[in-house]
Amino acid sequence: MTDQTFTLPQRRSKEISLEEAGALIAQRKRLAFGNEPMALVRAALRAGAEGLTVIPPVTTSLSTDLLIAAGAVESLYVCYIGFETLGMAPAFRRAAESRTIEVVEADEITVILGTRTAAGGMPFAPVANIYEATDLPRLNPDNLRRVVDPFTGTETYAIPALRSEICLIHAQEADIYGNAICLGSNNQEADKALASDFVIVQADRIVSTDRIREQPYRTSLPSNLVDAVVHAPFGNHPLVSGRHYQMDVPHVRTYLSMVKEGRAQEYLDTYVYGPKDEWAYLELIGMHDLLTLQRGV
Amino acid sequence: MTDQTFTLPQRRSKEISLEEAGALIAQRKRLAFGNEPMALVRAALRAGAEGLTVIPPVTTSLSTDLLIAAGAVESLYVCYIGFETLGMAPAFRRAAESRTIEVVEADEITVILGTRTAAGGMPFAPVANIYEATDLPRLNPDNLRRVVDPFTGTETYAIPALRSEICLIHAQEADIYGNAICLGSNNQEADKALASDFVIVQADRIVSTDRIREQPYRTSLPSNLVDAVVHAPFGNHPLVSGRHYQMDVPHVRTYLSMVKEGRAQEYLDTYVYGPKDEWAYLELIGMHDLLTLQRGV
Amino acid sequence: MAAPRIAHPGTDDYSMAELMAVEMSRNLAFDNGLTGGVGTSATIPMAAVRLATLTVAPDLTWFCGASAGINPTFSELPLSAHDPTAFVGAEAHVPMMRTVDLGMQGARWGFGFNGGIQVDRFGNCNMIGIGPYDSLRMRGPGTVGVIWAASMCHCYLYFNHHSTRTLVEKVDYISSPGYNYDGSGRWAGLKPTSTGPRLVYTPLCVMDFTEDTCELRLRSVHPGYTVEDVLENSGCSIVVPDEVPTTAPPTQLELMLLRTQIDRTGTLRDFQVTYG
């Protein structure tokens, strides 16, 4: 620190390229999604990710199904995977029915409370009076055990903390230090990040920290929960990005049809492995379609 | 529902008077504070509240100390009670040293995680590797027990869920249905509310629901967590109300001196029991002082 | 296996999805003052709850699925509660953890709308799959939040498709508990405040459960269809009372509110529900 020049040290940027992010993901096996970050999913597949155990958000669709379609998933926590009124998740359905993936029969409690428990550094969470009469304890014996409340002597269920080695999150805006704003979400991101060893955020836009400071209550992930930031404009295509762009419904329908028709590899070759990088992917979709998706958000 | 008149039914207001709130508090024994709602504290004392078990926020000052000064507290969860650089909590100190109140030797984990545990309907929370080498397990045997993690076989501490019969919260703004905005807080309010049987919010201002809708991310307490709303302008005097008014430091110093000098009853007679209601209290403080406290917030 | 047919109320004044939303809204009078919620694939329930807050249940509080709004006031009904536009005009944002809190506490969560790939005549629902677990013929999307049927005060079941494959004698797996197969009522061991499914909505009819044995019972049949249509398209026995009314069509006020305040873009007018 020199008194003469008044030059203060700079804060370190956490920005990395999407390719670097893909390589980091491919080195790990236990992957959590904070939401559905499609650009990171494509990058992970391009980098050769495989043998993954995936912990999705409470509801997941293409992010998980595409990983399954590509054969990259070994094990999956199933809470809800599907496309709601557009249909079932075709790659998941096929893989689960043919038993080429292992399924953990989860639910909202397993995922949300298990993640919260890991985020809070607790070993497990006691859970009372929920699972009786359902088939979940029978189908999920490793995740539902019994514990006695030391204060009342009552026996309850217990679920384990749900940690991950890497966590991927889509944000609408982030600064290069990791402060990230997720719009249109129900706040699964921060707990997922806290419960993970390494957190990558992809952001539609990189903004200044001054802009982050304008609305500190909207910061979904403070910088200290984030290890790397990737600039990924339209990075959630073909899924929705709150306030930024709509779901590309025709593209999603194309995906669903192709996988149902056994043409998953063709979809992957065209939209994942074919484009040399994410810019090439966006060129393939085309500016007209991308900018039109920004209507009515 | 009549098709002709186009008159839709109205939503039910939860607004009650401060006096009604005081009476409701006085009917209950196990009281939690979400922050430090002074008007409700004064109303509770005017209504004759006594024999209370108090669960304050992580740091508390006058709200708890005044209840103790008035002899209304039987038992207290102590995490931090004091006035920081202004000094110790004098009524608490005297009562604890003379053993006229029972003290639960708590800490941030007992209060925050215990409240979270109750808010989440869990019977207890397992806690690892924190209390060794401290005197808390010895001083607090009812709140720190042992439990074995059914997944790993490791023994950990357990803390109990911390519920209350009534919870009092100061908000800067609330609508008459209970949507409340707490500014300048660290979000203990929602868990405290969820962990309570009955929740009363006092608000500096009553605002329209349309105004609440302008910033839904700032709503600290959604209406379904709130049972009653009280309009209490300057209701946190002499303490701070974020963005609304500063702490009245001279008044607080007067309180501290009077209690230290054994004149607690004189303070209570002047500022709590003397004024026939909260409007009379505000007249006593005076418009000049109140409006001046709005500077520099 | 024949292709599913589109359910049509025999008039073009309103769609069957609109009728379902309106009928759901009326029965939410029971829930005035409670807190409820909707989840995945909840296009019709979203509209219904929002309509009820304007008409019969002004004190109802609801959270709108993954968009995380409490009491949203959107005028352009989205297809999914997961769509961020479903958050528009909300009074508060509810983190997912808060939903779990309410679910765990039980009594604080009044009602929810649940569905499944199967429902049986005791109101148990299945989101897991069909067939033996080690060789499922059809893998379902997963249990998600329907587990809260075990905890919330009561729930409503709804199906966008009514068929012998959806309504079955006994579900292959229980994701959300209804009533005991032995006719003794609610399953044991659940929260005492949680009383089970109240009503079942399909594109053909509304059903409730008998007071004594808690078996499915026909409550009303939608315009355009008959009791026989319902029974023919169901894979389970359904108690049929002597008198089965027709589901009342939307009133002018209901339709006006629905179309001018909730669903200006006609999502429900175009939304296809099916049977067979």
Added chain:
Amino acid sequence: MAAPRIAHPGTDDYSMAELMAVEMSRNLAFDNGLTGGVGTSATIPMAAVRLATLTVAPDLTWFCGASAGINPTFSELPLSAHDPTAFVGAEAHVPMMRTVDLGMQGARWGFGFNGGIQVDRFGNCNMIGIGPYDSLRMRGPGTVGVIWAASMCHCYLYFNHHSTRTLVEKVDYISSPGYNYDGSGRWAGLKPTSTGPRLVYTPLCVMDFTEDTCELRLRSVHPGYTVEDVLENSGCSIVVPDEVPTTAPPTQLELMLLRTQIDRTGTLRDFQVTYG
């Protein structure tokens, strides 16, 4: 018992509180890249951490007590981190629960500033009271967040008063664990990533702990005071090295940043720290 005296650095160029803040900030170079926090009565640490982010630790992340801001950028230093104005210019709002999460995880929380009514020569702090527990002579304010000293990577201790009653041979109760009285180092059973107190700041001096037995050791004495002043006002033995430097006064840049960006209203210039 004599009244406490105001500590004065022997010059009017800066106050002792400013000196303490500046010296604290320098030593936070060690924490660059980590996450830390301050709690109650943290007027001086608040200024110190904010100054460190401008000078030696640009990658430090900190949460500012009950005001719940991460990396706030206030220019008018409040007396308390509880004051909502301490939130000004924050990058994020951190709910109290998140602080507990970080505390429980341990390794994610790099450092914090802790105090107490007593500290002993092994760095254990007491917030509970003085005297037998069933008849305390002095009841302390409570353990609050100092418990996290058992969990965070390391902590800094600070006291606005230096006296024989504050620095004691052995605290009456341990609210936050330092080192074992047998000289074996960190207490057993805590998180392995949690290594204990690093430095102790008082109005008279800075102390650290010996590498082998983890006993208090004088590191520097503030301008205006001597080693003898420190020992005379301490109630415990302190290791005194052969050479004890004077705490370096604030540089022009440090003072300029402190007074123009952090504390424009002169909170620290007027803030009295005491001894005796």
